[in-house]
Amino acid sequence: MSQETNKGDQQVATREQSRDVAAQRSERPLLPPADIYEEAEAIRVVADMPGVSKEGLHIEVDGTELTISGDIRVDTPEGLTASYAEIRGSQYYRQFILGKEIDNEGISAEINNGELMVVLPKKKTHRPRQIEVKAA
Amino acid sequence: MFEDLWRFATPQFGGRDWLREILDDAFQDLGASDIRAVPRGTFPMVNLGATDDAVYVYVFAPGVDPKALDISIQDNILTLRGERRLPEKGTETEQWPVFHRRERVGGQFSRVLTLPEGVDGEATEALSRNGVIQIKLPKREEQRRRKIEVKAQ
Numbered sequence: 001m002s003q004e005t006n007k008g009d010q011q012v013a014t015r016e017q018s019r020d021v022a023a024q025r026s027e028r029p030l031l032p033p034a035d036i037y038e039e040a041e042a043i044r045v046v047a048d049m050p051g052v053s054k055e056g057l058h059i060e061v062d063g064t065e066l067t068i069s070g071d072i073r074v075d076t077p078e079g080l081t082a083s084y085a086e087i088r089g090s091q092y093y094r095q096f097i098l099g100k101e102i103d104n105e106g107i108s109a110e111i112n113n114g115e116l117m118v119v120l121p122k123k124k125t126h127r128p129r130q131i132e133v134k135a136a
Numbered sequence: 137m138f139e140d141l142w143r144f145a146t147p148q149f150g151g152r153d154w155l156r157e158i159l160d161d162a163f164q165d166l167g168a169s170d171i172r173a174v175p176r177g178t179f180p181m182v183n184l185g186a187t188d189d190a191v192y193v194y195v196f197a198p199g200v201d202p203k204a205l206d207i208s209i210q211d212n213i214l215t216l217r218g219e220r221r222l223p224e225k226g227t228e229t230e231q232w233p234v235f236h237r238r239e240r241v242g243g244q245f246s247r248v249l250t251l252p253e254g255v256d257g258e259a260t261e262a263l264s265r266n267g268v269i270q271i272k273l274p275k276r277e278e279q280r281r282r283k284i285e286v287k288a289q
Contacts (some may be wrong), residue, residue, distance in 0.1 A: 039233060051266055051267065081185055095188060114266050
C-alpha cells in the first residue's frame with residue numbers, strides 16, 4: 001500500500017517537473033474557443049478541447065472565478081518526427097468570472113469527444129418567474 | 137508529444153532570418169503560397185508527423201462524430217469531409233438560446249492536405265480518441281528508410 005502511494009507521489013513529481021520544463025520553454029497554454037449561452041435555470045459553457053480526456057480535465061471554482069484547464073494527451077508512436085503542427089502546446093487554459101447568482105455547489109461538467117460542457121446552475125432565488133397580471 | 141513540437145517546428149529565431157519571419161507572419165498574404173495552403177485556424181486543425189515507416193496525420197475535430205467523418209485519399213492528397221453540429225435550439229424549450237459568446241465554428245467542412253509522396257492509401261488506418269483522429273498511412277516499401285551495409289573486401 002505504502003509502495004503504491006510512493007509511486008503515486010513520484011508520478012506527481014515527474015509531472016510537475018515536466019510542467020516546469022514547459023514553462024522554461026515559455027510555452028503558452030492554448031485558449032480553447034468557447035460558446036456561452038443562457039438558459040432560464042443555468043448558464044452553459046461549451047469549449048473545444050480536443051485531446052483532453054476526463055482524467056486530464058481540471059475544473060476549479062474559486063469564489064466567482066471559474067478556471068478550466070486540460071492536458072492535451074495524444075498517443076503517438078515512438079520515433080515520430082513532427083513536420084507540421086497547427087496545435088502546438090500541451091495544455092488548454094481559460095478563465096471566466098461568474099456572477100453571484102451561480103450556485104457553485106451545483107456546477108457540473110462533462111467532456112465528450114473533445115467537447116467540454118460546463119453547466120452553471122443559477123440559485124433558486126435568481127431564476128425567472130412569470131409575473132401574473134391580475135385584473136383590477 | 138506536442139510539447140516537443142516546440143523543438144521540431146520552425147525555430148522562431150535561432151539561426152534564421154528572424155526579421156523576415158516576423159514580417160512574413162505579420163503580412164501573410166505577401167509572397168507565393170502553396171496552392172493548397174489554408175490560413176491558420178481552419179477547422180479542423182491538423183498536425184503531421186512521420187516515423188521511418190509511416191506518415192501520421194492528427195485531426196483535431198472536437199464534437200465531430202468519427203463515423204460521420206469521411207476520409208479519402210488519392211495518391212498523396214488526403215481529403216477530410218464532415219459536419220459539425222452545434223447546439224441550435226435550447227435544450228428545454230424550442231426557442232433559440234441567448235448567446236453571450238460564440239467562438240466555435242459549425243456546419244459542413246472539407247479540408248485537403250498534401251502528404252509526402254509515396255504513402256500507401258490502401259493500408260490507411262484511422263483511430264479516434266478524445267476528439268482527435270489519428271490517421272496512419274504506411275509508406276511504400278521504396279520510401280522507407282533502409283540501412284546500407286558496408287561490405288568488407
